[in-house]
Amino acid sequence: MSRGLLLIDVDGPLNPFAAKPTRRPPGYETFRLTPNGGWHTGPAARRRGMRVWLRRDDGELLLRVAEDTGLELVWATTWMREANTYIGRAIGLPELPVIEFPDRDLRAGHGWRADGGWKWPAVAEYAAGRPLAWLDDELRDHRAFVPARTAFVQIRASMPTLLCHVDPRRGLRPAHLAEVRAWAADLTDPSA
Numbered sequence: 001m002s003r004g005l006l007l008i009d010v011d012g013p014l015n016p017f018a019a020k021p022t023r024r025p026p027g028y029e030t031f032r033l034t035p036n037g038g039w040h041t042g043p044a045a046r047r048r049g050m051r052v053w054l055r056r057d058d059g060e061l062l063l064r065v066a067e068d069t070g071l072e073l074v075w076a077t078t079w080m081r082e083a084n085t086y087i088g089r090a091i092g093l094p095e096l097p098v099i100e101f102p103d104r105d106l107r108a109g110h111g112w113r114a115d116g117g118w119k120w121p122a123v124a125e126y127a128a129g130r131p132l133a134w135l136d137d138e139l140r141d142h143r144a145f146v147p148a149r150t151a152f153v154q155i156r157a158s159m160p161t162l163l164c165h166v167d168p169r170r171g172l173r174p175a176h177l178a179e180v181r182a183w184a185a186d187l188t189d190p191s192a
Helices: 042-046 057-069 082-091 119-126 143-155 174-188
Strands: 005-008 029-033 039-041 050-054 072-075 132-136 161-165
Touching: 005 057, 029 082, 039 082, 050 082, 057 072, 057 082, 057 174, 072 082, 119 132, 119 143, 132 174, 161 174
Parallel strands: 005 072, 005 132, 132 161
Antiparallel strands: 029 039, 029 050
16 A cells, blocks of 8 residues: 555644634744735744744644655645745744645635635545645535535545544644544554
8 A cells, every 4th residue: 555644734733723813722832924925933923924823843743744654745735835934943843745625706805716625626636546644724514515525525525534624613622632642553553
């Protein structure tokens, strides 16, 4: 069997963006991405721009899980290549492969199709024939993307797949990584 993948979303798992906006979660640091592409932390993070909360330990934890399980870390996020530029550097990850999401609607305010199903086909294509564990905050059956999720599950029916939902108010927790480890152990278990 091919080497498995550990897909990582940024907003939700690494950036608990849905936490109370005036209260940074414990252990997280504030970063700001300014409209001109500046990336700031510390006192400079008070500038205007998109707020991102990150926990520097998450990079080391993800690297350890990847090393211990043999899974390949891959970005599966709307940040796409900017995840390497900003997020990965901030939490100590090396440059990672990136799943590109070409299914954009530039008329939408955020650029992504309104039906919410735009990630599923790109992930299915990227991971074809490979086991995958996916850490994301949008893996539940939201009515808007049920058709895309259903198609994904059908395509992946014969391939080991773990869809690990992460609460965007709390971010990545030890239980998520334990779930990935247990799932990955079954990949190499001859009795599985």
